[in-house]
Structure formats: structure tokens, C-alpha cells
Amino acid sequence: MTQHLRVGVVGAGRVGAVLAARLRSAGHEIVAAAGESDASTQRIAALLPGVPTEKPSVVARACDVLLLTVPDDMLANVVHVLSASGALRAGQYVVHTSGRHGLDVLAPAAELGARVVAMHPAMTFTGTEIDLDRLTGCYFGLTAGPAEREFAAGLVADLGGRPLWVPEESRTLYHAALAHGANHLVTLVTEAMEMLTAAGADDPAGTLRPLLGAALDNALAQGDAALTGPIVRGDVNTVAAHLEEIAANAPHTMPSYVALGRATLSRAVTDGRLVPIRALRINQLLEEALAESAVRPVYLRDVRDARDGR
The missing domain is CATH 1.10.1040 (N-(1-d-carboxylethyl)-l-norvaline Dehydrogenase; domain 2)
Known part of the structure; x- marks a missing residue:
């Protein structure tokens, strides 16, 4: 992907901080990250030095590509709250990293005109710099509409991974x-x-x-x-x-x-x-x-x- 992306991360856990760090190394700007726990704050400091820690709504408003790397059971509520608060907008890419969920969980964002993608790394994470090299060659389970497929594949390429296209109805399996x-x-x-x-x-x-x-x-x-x-x-x-x-x-x-x-x-x-x-x-x-x-x-x-x- 040649274009410069302004990326925000909501949920700077083991996955989110690592993906953001890898995208940063590929030349993209990480504008802000949200993480409430001490462990998340430490990961941001270690893997994303200089990136401000903000509330999820602030992160969402500041970026063109929003990575939602929260636990599966929290994802629907996070999408609903961000959509209802006006933090999401038309044309913005909203990408979640849940393996179980596809695009349905992002429906509130899609209704606002956001371009939605499901992108799950088939990898186990430690949340440290060790994971950065492990992403090379890693498959990402992707689900996206026709208009977002090229973007999704490019994002995975920048992460050093390979795309595995998963139909919406097959995400849980x-x-x-x-x-x-x-x-x-x-x-x-x-x-x-x-x-x-x-x-x-x-x-x-x-x-x-x-x-x-x-x-x-x-x-x-x-x-x-x-x-x-x-x-x-x-x-x-x-x-x-x-x-x-x-x-x-x-x-x-x-x-x-x-x-x-x-x-x-x-x-x-x-x-x-x-x-x-x-x-x-x-x-x-x-x-x-x-x-x-x-x-x-x-x-x-x-x-x-x-x-x-x-």
C-alpha cells in the first residue's frame, strides 16, 4: 500500500499495540491509541513511543483508519457507542481484528458510511516486540466488501502478512x-x-x-x-x-x-x-x-x- 495512512487504535492490548507498531514501521502514522489498563499503557510506551493515549472517541475522530482490537464480547458495544457518539464518519475505514466476527458487527459504522473490514491475524501474541517479526508470513483472515478488498489486502501486506479470504458465514468456524x-x-x-x-x-x-x-x-x-x-x-x-x-x-x-x-x-x-x-x-x-x-x-x-x- 503506497498511500500514507493516519491510524488510530482502540484497545492497545497484545494484538493492537503490535499491529500498530508494525504499521508504523511500514511508514504509516499512528495518531493515537486507547487503552485503560496499566498493561496497555506500558505496551503503548514500549511499542509506540510518542503516541498519545486518548479516549476511544478521541482516537476515532483523529484517524482515517480505526483499528478496533478489543475482546470479541466487547466489540459490538464499542462499535455501537462510537457510532452513536458521532466519532465515526463516512469514508473512514473501520477495521476489527476479531476472529469470530465478520462485517455484521460493524453494521452501525457501515450505516454511517464507514468502510468496514474484518482482519484477524492467525497468530498468538505476547504483546512485545518479539511479535513484530512473527507477523512476517502470517495469514490474516479477511472479510470485506468488493470495494474494500484491495485496501484490506494492502493493509495485510504492510503488516508483512498474507490474506486468507473468509466468507462472512464461515468466520466462527x-x-x-x-x-x-x-x-x-x-x-x-x-x-x-x-x-x-x-x-x-x-x-x-x-x-x-x-x-x-x-x-x-x-x-x-x-x-x-x-x-x-x-x-x-x-x-x-x-x-x-x-x-x-x-x-x-x-x-x-x-x-x-x-x-x-x-x-x-x-x-x-x-x-x-x-x-x-x-x-x-x-x-x-x-x-x-x-x-x-x-x-x-x-x-x-x-x-x-x-x-x-x-
């Missing part, structure tokens, strides 16, 4: 895929490290790193063909031993182990690598282990206690 793959991966890896620690590993992260790196590369390249392990091999006794040890030493991981075990079992049967009779026996073991485990009510109680500050 697109986002669910990313959350399932990335967010649940963090949970899975963390539980695996906890189990290794219980088994006496001094460096659980170092133990898992080469294995997980190879597994991820293989899965991305080969899909189901990359599946290995006792379930795919039909090693009933090994699965039974796993379940016994998990129940005794890491019971909080039982629900996820069983859920992922069932999913793996189904895929192994579908592609013909596991005979049904062994699959039935393994599934029975998984069901029995989950039924016998007392972890679910304990886990939910712990969640309630954490919520209530106990």
Missing part, C-alpha cells in the same frame, strides 16, 4: 479451528509437562520440545498419517497402564486424555489402521477410566474456588 489448534495445544502441552514433572523429569519442556516439534511438522504435512502411539497400534495393555498411572498421579489430566484418546481412536479406525475389536476394547477402557475418576467434580470445585478467591 474459521476461528474455532484456530482456537482448537492453538489454545487447546497449550493446555495439552502444559498437562504433558505436569505429567513429566510427576514422573521425575528435571526438564519437561526440553524433553518434549524435539518430540512435539517433529509431531507438529509431521501432522501439518501428513495429517492422520502422522498418528503414532499405543492407540493407533492397538496396544490395549499400554493404554490401560497409562490410565492407571494418570488416575494415581495426574488425575486432573484424565478428562483431556480420554477425550483426545477417543478422537484419536476414531481417526485410527476410519483410516483402517486399527481393527474394530481392539478399538472397542480401548474405548471401553477409556469410558471406564473416566467414569471411575473423581476428578471432574473436584476440578469444577477448584474452578469455583479460584473464581471466588478462595
Whole structure:
């Protein structure tokens, strides 16, 4: 994109501050940013030195391109308030970074004549300068009208990314895929490290790193063909031993182990690598282990206690 943009950011969280910093490095002007928390203020100071911190309505009025990088559940209200307050105007670009939402959530802005775009980076963010290089080659889930497609693609190019055009009706499924793959991966890896620690590993992260790196590369390249392990091999006794040890030493991981075990079992049967009779026996073991485990009510109680500050 060759034109000089005057960009404002509402929601200087991990995503907003980083995107703004990358656009700044591409030659665009960041006129103002809005962020109420101490963490947001620190990010603005670190990644956007010299950029004033203002109220959202002030930011919106000052820019030609407004980045709305607020949490999904807040987005509709932010758009409504800014539209109702007169902070948005015809011809202004209003771009949100929500994965779940498309253009519908920006309808109040569009009714004012604003040009609306949904632009979600398929990336996890730390909110630090580390993220700036990670944006290179990153896909952005884009949804835009015909008149805004060229602008949206140019904005992604300036961020160092690549466009992935997502239909309005597919935004939630697109986002669910990313959350399932990335967010649940963090949970899975963390539980695996906890189990290794219980088994006496001094460096659980170092133990898992080469294995997980190879597994991820293989899965991305080969899909189901990359599946290995006792379930795919039909090693009933090994699965039974796993379940016994998990129940005794890491019971909080039982629900996820069983859920992922069932999913793996189904895929192994579908592609013909596991005979049904062994699959039935393994599934029975998984069901029995989950039924016998007392972890679910304990886990939910712990969640309630954490919520209530106990």
C-alpha cells in the first residue's frame, strides 16, 4: 500500500499495540491509541513511543483508519457507542481484528458510511516486540466488501502478512479451528509437562520440545498419517497402564486424555489402521477410566474456588 495512512487504535492490548507498531514501521502514522489498563499503557510506551493515549472517541475522530482490537464480547458495544457518539464518519475505514466476527458487527459504522473490514491475524501474541517479526508470513483472515478488498489486502501486506479470504458465514468456524489448534495445544502441552514433572523429569519442556516439534511438522504435512502411539497400534495393555498411572498421579489430566484418546481412536479406525475389536476394547477402557475418576467434580470445585478467591 503506497498511500500514507493516519491510524488510530482502540484497545492497545497484545494484538493492537503490535499491529500498530508494525504499521508504523511500514511508514504509516499512528495518531493515537486507547487503552485503560496499566498493561496497555506500558505496551503503548514500549511499542509506540510518542503516541498519545486518548479516549476511544478521541482516537476515532483523529484517524482515517480505526483499528478496533478489543475482546470479541466487547466489540459490538464499542462499535455501537462510537457510532452513536458521532466519532465515526463516512469514508473512514473501520477495521476489527476479531476472529469470530465478520462485517455484521460493524453494521452501525457501515450505516454511517464507514468502510468496514474484518482482519484477524492467525497468530498468538505476547504483546512485545518479539511479535513484530512473527507477523512476517502470517495469514490474516479477511472479510470485506468488493470495494474494500484491495485496501484490506494492502493493509495485510504492510503488516508483512498474507490474506486468507473468509466468507462472512464461515468466520466462527474459521476461528474455532484456530482456537482448537492453538489454545487447546497449550493446555495439552502444559498437562504433558505436569505429567513429566510427576514422573521425575528435571526438564519437561526440553524433553518434549524435539518430540512435539517433529509431531507438529509431521501432522501439518501428513495429517492422520502422522498418528503414532499405543492407540493407533492397538496396544490395549499400554493404554490401560497409562490410565492407571494418570488416575494415581495426574488425575486432573484424565478428562483431556480420554477425550483426545477417543478422537484419536476414531481417526485410527476410519483410516483402517486399527481393527474394530481392539478399538472397542480401548474405548471401553477409556469410558471406564473416566467414569471411575473423581476428578471432574473436584476440578469444577477448584474452578469455583479460584473464581471466588478462595
